[in-house]
Amino acid sequence: MQVTMQSDPNTFYYGYEVGPIRPPSEARSLLLRVTRNCPWNRCAFCSIYKQSEFSERVVAHIKQDIDSIARHIESLVNPFLGRIMTGKRRHEPAGTQAYWMAFNWFRHGMKAVFIQDADSLSMPASDIIEILTYLHDKFPSIERVTSYARSSTVAKISKDSLKAMREAGLNRIHIGMESGSDAVLKMVKKGASKEIHVKAGLKVRAAGIELSEYVMPGLGGIRLSREHALETASALNRINPDFIRFRQLAIPVTAPLHATLEAGRFERCTDLQVMHELRLLISNLDGIKSSIVSDHILNLLQEVEGGLPEDKTRLLSIIDEFLEMNPQRQRLFQLGRRLGLFYGLGDLKDDGKMARVEAAYQALGISPENIDEKVSDLMTRFI
Numbered sequence: 001m002q003v004t005m006q007s008d009p010n011t012f013y014y015g016y017e018v019g020p021i022r023p024p025s026e027a028r029s030l031l032l033r034v035t036r037n038c039p040w041n042r043c044a045f046c047s048i049y050k051q052s053e054f055s056e057r058v059v060a061h062i063k064q065d066i067d068s069i070a071r072h073i074e075s076l077v078n079p080f081l082g083r084i085m086t087g088k089r090r091h092e093p094a095g096t097q098a099y100w101m102a103f104n105w106f107r108h109g110m111k112a113v114f115i116q117d118a119d120s121l122s123m124p125a126s127d128i129i130e131i132l133t134y135l136h137d138k139f140p141s142i143e144r145v146t147s148y149a150r151s152s153t154v155a156k157i158s159k160d161s162l163k164a165m166r167e168a169g170l171n172r173i174h175i176g177m178e179s180g181s182d183a184v185l186k187m188v189k190k191g192a193s194k195e196i197h198v199k200a201g202l203k204v205r206a207a208g209i210e211l212s213e214y215v216m217p218g219l220g221g222i223r224l225s226r227e228h229a230l231e232t233a234s235a236l237n238r239i240n241p242d243f244i245r246f247r248q249l250a251i252p253v254t255a256p257l258h259a260t261l262e263a264g265r266f267e268r269c270t271d272l273q274v275m276h277e278l279r280l281l282i283s284n285l286d287g288i289k290s291s292i293v294s295d296h297i298l299n300l301l302q303e304v305e306g307g308l309p310e311d312k313t314r315l316l317s318i319i320d321e322f323l324e325m326n327p328q329r330q331r332l333f334q335l336g337r338r339l340g341l342f343y344g345l346g347d348l349k350d351d352g353k354m355a356r357v358e359a360a361y362q363a364l365g366i367s368p369e370n371i372d373e374k375v376s377d378l379m380t381r382f383i
């Protein structure tokens, strides 16, 4: 597509921008788009940015976004001034993206900011530091600024630059490790090896920035499930991240891995197999003090959450409780979870919820033979 000067968003400012995703833990955060899309864009399980090109936003435009939020916050704090701001001296009227972003952030206390999109630390460190400094100057209430970053990108940033980012107010980096297995990483074209993941993770920690590592149970398929669990545990044991966040594999039709699945070159794990894999992974986490978080809607057992090492036995017992249930109850739980009716295993004792899930089980024509295919389809709704 030819970009004309008139429509080039790097020449003209077209207003506040918001990217498509954020971590579940950033629901209350201000979303500040610093780059657009993903510079790598090749991961086989990911469909988010496949139709979009990566670009860095102009620092002056990002500052205009911050100014825009500041004006809307001012009008929320002082409604009289707000009438003037959104009436006579209107810049961005109420009802715009910036207004709703400011409104959501204001009602949640204006404490956290999430920098978008997929790999914003690929921007020059000096730009990131300039944006962070401007942001904190405008909003002294901010306690936490977080960003996604790829391991390959972090591995190339100098220690001094990372430290300077931390001093400028970057508190946490979310890295999509997905797996510690080189075979899995290669199969899904992650663009990082186990060693790169470890190097990047240790660098983030050495800079004094909190580290959140995303891991994807099921990503190795049936063939690499065991290696995926053991190698991921091994990488995490070397890094000792602050957070280990699980996000179970789901394969939307628009992800390249879907074609591999259809061609029979990837055998997807059932929920039961993923739970065995997760158990193996957690039981091999040793000598670390990470918090395990399963707050993603795609996870079968969202209640597998707690601190290591003290909660390890409890986390394994939650998985065991599911694995030891009779098969029909397992299937009902799978369906209830994927319909969004169940949060945890305790919901199986809720007669009202169970009646709804049993009715859906009949209505959807679910059987022991098709349960995994049906729940896989349901899971893609959440992506």
Ligand code: SF4
Residues within 6 Å of the ligand: 038, 039, 040, 041, 042, 043, 046, 047, 048, 049, 118, 150, 176
């Ligand atoms: S690095 Fe992240 S956003 Fe980019 S393709 Fe991979 S999973 Fe998707």
